[in-house]
Amino acid sequence: MSVEPPYALRFDRASVRFPGAATFALERISLQVEPGELLTIVGASGSGKSTLLRCANRLVALCDGRIEIDGIDIESVAIDPLRRTIGYAIQGVGLFAHLTVAENLALVPEALGWPRARIDTRIDEMLARVRLDPAIYRKRLPRALSGGQAQRVGIARALIAYPRLLLLDEPFGAVDPILRPQLQAELLGVLREAHTTTLFVTHDVDEALFLGDRVAVIHEGRLRAIGTPRAMLDRPPDAFTADLLCGDALLHEYRRDRLAERETRS
Amino acid sequence: MISAIAAHIALCSTAVAIATAIALPMALVLADRPIIERPFSAVLGALYTVPSLALLAVLVQWVGLGNTSVEIALVTYALYAIFRSTVAGIRAIPFEQREIATALGLPRWKRRMRVELPLAFPAILSGLRIATLGSIALATLGGYVGGSGLGALLFTGFALQNRAMLVQGALGVVAIALCSELGFRAIERVARLRTSA
16 A cells, blocks of 8 residues: 655755855755645745745756655656646746747647647636636737736646646736735635645745745745744744744734734635 | 749749758757857858859859759858858747746757747748848859859840840849848748737
């Protein structure tokens, strides 16, 4: 009888050093993410948070340590098939300008060899899930979409082939702040429904605290803290984390209230 | 006159088609392999710098007078523009677009054909436009070594001091060149619009 690992993703002393660099971009990062969990990763620009994300789909190679997805070392499997099981969306979306929405969405399913009928059905399903009418948006080119619509398509593309893991790198960074809470709420709904394990990188502390099941704080390539938003706000493990996540007394109070509101709702 | 224009267009379009069939796949394969691409590019560049009359003179020695020598010369010159523009077009694709295609796990050939080739298409069209214009001009020299087309009309006009033939030949070349330039520019505009975000 096989025993499933209790985690979907595990970083075990993962280190990255770019060629010619004097210091580590990531140094001995160890963390585990449970199946279906949304882990937000927060840190300043250049802290290494995006590098951490890009290690999980092998866009960046480790110089030491290992990463496992569902108990399997990602270095031990073929790279392209591995990436087809990992959804990826970035700030500014990364939709291909010459392909329609449907063609953008079909890329991974086509590479997986899905039959055409299954691809078409799934495209319609995903567009409906991100609240875009397939009849209207299927044949649109990315330049005919608003920022929010393009971001929704980016999320749909990342989720279309039932990924084991979803990697989101500041997906709402370029979105109008007025629209952002709505997109965040929609994303949470879609992820909960699909029960997809997710790493979500952001430099927005509020986004990290109010979206994540847990929050990881990265600074200068090191994992400074990891825990639930409640634990981070109530008992920040060090002064740096307290400073970053709690802010001044007023902001701390506001964030605790907002988190309490979220906890009550869920 | 019409048959000379048709022959000129056939000579040039055949040369550009052959050069594309050679240079485009080579560029697609070598764009990510600079160690091989650089010497290959240098050889094509060196051939491109050989004066056209000198190249035709050498080819006539090997292949003889006629269209074959002209066709080989046209292909030789067209290769460089098409190869360089394709390589440059692929390398100019924004890093994040190439990285997304990689991160989605698309196989290498699919990344090239489905993502990179279409995104590089406007640059490739520029190379095709330059290669075509160069061929239209160079093919006139072909008349000197027995090639058909408007070159034959021009050189016969020179030999016979026939002003009507000279004017017809010159206007024919200008008309083909202008049509080609305008046609390519129009297609390029559409392609750039289609690939712009």
